[in-house]
Amino acid sequence: MKFTRSLAPNREFRKSYAKAVHRSGRYLTLYDRKGRKGQNRLGLTVTPKVGCAVVRNRVRRRLREAYRLNEEKFRTGRTLVIVARPESAGATFWELQEDLLRLFRRMDLLKEPEEN
RNA sequence: UGAGUCGGCCGGACAGUCGCGCGGCAGAAAUACCGUGAGGAAAGUCCGGGCUCCACAGGGCAAGAAUAACGGGUAACGCCCGCCGAAGGCGACUUCAGGACCAGUGCAACAGAGAUAUACCGCCGCAGAAUCUUCUGCGGUAAGGGUGGAAAGGCGAGGUAAGAGCUCACCGGCGGCCGGGAGACCGGUCGGCCAUGUAAACUCUAUUCGGAGCAACACCAUAGCGGGACUACGGGCCGCUUUUUGCGAGCCUGAGGCGCUUGCCCGGCGCGUCUCCAUAGGGUGGCUUGAGGCGAGCAGCAAUGUUCGUCCCAGAUAGAUGACUGUUCAAGACAGAACCCGGCUUACAGGCCGGCUCACGCA
RNA sequence: GUGGAUGUAGCUCAGUUGGUUAGAGUAUCAGGUUGUGGCCCUGAGGGUCGUCGGUUCGAGCCCGAUCAUCCACC
Numbered sequence: 001m002k003f004t005r006s007l008a009p010n011r012e013f014r015k016s017y018a019k020a021v022h023r024s025g026r027y028l029t030l031y032d033r034k035g036r037k038g039q040n041r042l043g044l045t046v047t048p049k050v051g052c053a054v055v056r057n058r059v060r061r062r063l064r065e066a067y068r069l070n071e072e073k074f075r076t077g078r079t080l081v082i083v084a085r086p087e088s089a090g091a092t093f094w095e096l097q098e099d100l101l102r103l104f105r106r107m108d109l110l111k112e113p114e115e116n
Numbered sequence: 117u118g119a120g121u122c123g124g125c126c127g128g129a130c131a132g133u134c135g136c137g138c139g140g141c142a143g144a145a146a147u148a149c150c151g152u153g154a155g156g157a158a159a160g161u162c163c164g165g166g167c168u169c170c171a172c173a174g175g176g177c178a179a180g181a182a183u184a185a186c187g188g189g190u191a192a193c194g195c196c197c198g199c200c201g202a203a204g205g206c207g208a209c210u211u212c213a214g215g216a217c218c219a220g221u222g223c224a225a226c227a228g229a230g231a232u233a234u235a236c237c238g239c240c241g242c243a244g245a246a247u248c249u250u251c252u253g254c255g256g257u258a259a260g261g262g263u264g265g266a267a268a269g270g271c272g273a274g275g276u277a278a279g280a281g282c283u284c285a286c287c288g289g290c291g292g293c294c295g296g297g298a299g300a301c302c303g304g305u306c307g308g309c310c311a312u313g314u315a316a317a318c319u320c321u322a323u324u325c326g327g328a329g330c331a332a333c334a335c336c337a338u339a340g341c342g343g344g345a346c347u348a349c350g351g352g353c354c355g356c357u358u359u360u361u362g363c364g365a366g367c368c369u370g371a372g373g374c375g376c377u378u379g380c381c382c383g384g385c386g387c388g389u390c391u392c393c394a395u396a397g398g399g400u401g402g403c404u405u406g407a408g409g410c411g412a413g414c415a416g417c418a419a420u421g422u423u424c425g426u427c428c429c430a431g432a433u434a435g436a437u438g439a440c441u442g443u444u445c446a447a448g449a450c451a452g453a454a455c456c457c458g459g460c461u462u463a464c465a466g467g468c469c470g471g472c473u474c475a476c477g478c479a
Numbered sequence: 480g481u482g483g484a485u486g487u488a489g490c491u492c493a494g495u496u497g498g499u500u501a502g503a504g505u506a507u508c509a510g511g512u513u514g515u516g517g518c519c520c521u522g523a524g525g526g527u528c529g530u531c532g533g534u535u536c537g538a539g540c541c542c543g544a545u546c547a548u549c550c551a552c553c
Contacts, residue, residue, distance in 0.1 A: 013434090043434080053159090053452050061136095061438045068135070069439075093439060160545095161480095213534095213542085224536090225498040265536030316534050316542040317496090329480075331553060462545070 013043055016081040023107055025099040027088035028063075032107055035079035042067060043081040051089045059084050059096075066097040075109050 020033035035041050044063055046056045063082055088096060104110055 045434095054450095057452065058438085065135075065439050097439095162544095223496075227499100314535070329553100331480080 013045065013081060016043070016079065020079070020081070021107065023103055024085070025103050027085055027091050027096055027099045028103060029083040029085060030100075030103045030107065031081040031083070032109065033079050035077055040074065040076055041079045043079075045081060045083040047084075049086050050084055051086075055089050059088050059091075062093050062096050063100070066093065066100050070097070070101065070104075073110055074104060075111055078109065 016031045016033060020031040022029055022031045024030075044060050046060050048056070050056055050059060063084065067082075082100070091099075
């Protein structure tokens, strides 16, 4: 992905859970805090509560795809963690994407029109 | 044709756009091109190995765990094949933790007269009373009744006052002999003894088992707590000092010690100018060519072995296969590699192929 | 990857040599008590003992498989 690196160490996830601003949608919970300038860092969390390995993989891949397709619309310089809630196991790609965009809009993470 | 049984196989396909891991090549890099990219169970982690490290000279005792007819296969197994025995099915076939309660111990509630030993009813004999539907006492008896999962092995005959392995034939268990088989075992014959069930009750017999696991382990660079040993060190004593503390070339002592080796004992190894243990996070290797796949031939009833040819088929490290659209069909189940294999178990929409059995019909 | 624990009434738990009817507290319902309610007293109902199979005459208990939940360590 162009503007984004994946988030690796466990302590970064812990920091996000502890300090970041978060919002929940129907299928997802989004954590947001400051990051490096010019690029985003993205972490995906899909816990065993969501389902078995196949279901977790599918949810994770769909979330990454939904993020990738809309990446250009987002502000940069953030550290984001997306947590999949158990309801996301039965959601289609379109439902996940819609939920993700709604969360970004509510947390004011979309670029302003004139910034483009 | 229908019903059944056993075994094997497949697990959507194609096209387009965007996107991802690894490898190759080019490049300083961005990147471009080509190749390749989850399963039959990848799962549960129930067994067995390879591999790595520790201990390697291991030994003894104790404890623990696993397995259980026999023969074979295998690197090995608790797996597989064949076969024996038992149980079920008309049959194909299926199922079986299938050693030993004649080594010892424990348990068997309730019911029942009685549960490893018994006389409640009944039957028979004798004696007495009564005198004609019998009663009482003593003795014999496990054929019959009822209880139970199980009642002195079952059944028939002889026998008897009535009965009884009391005697006999057959069957079951044990032992001897003979024959068949590679063996479990099968068949025959003789003999006494024994005779409930339960070892998924303790136990006994035989066989097997060192410990840990790729987050193993090796290497590289970084931060860095603590312990131990040599010495000019430690410990004890003594002296100085008001005590703590500190000091002393004073005297004595020191391979004891620490770490590893499962519980104990013996034994062993490592450590000495460094070494051991523990912690935090990072990088590289381990990392995929292997008891490998596919196709033929040969040996074998089979599991399997062997020879030849041919192929290279995921190696990530927060973890690569996704998103959307279209066409098509029988409308897509269970489900995702994390060091690697051999099995077992469990989950699974639908479909295909083959062997065999039974029933009915036709020729 | 390794190891362990627990599933019993709506809830929290008992249940030992395997033995007749599986119990307690709480909750629910009914009755009593009270002017009414609570507390209290009496009684009743409520169980595929997680699931499947096996051993046994007999299984909540023993054995095997399986499902679910939880925990620990590296």
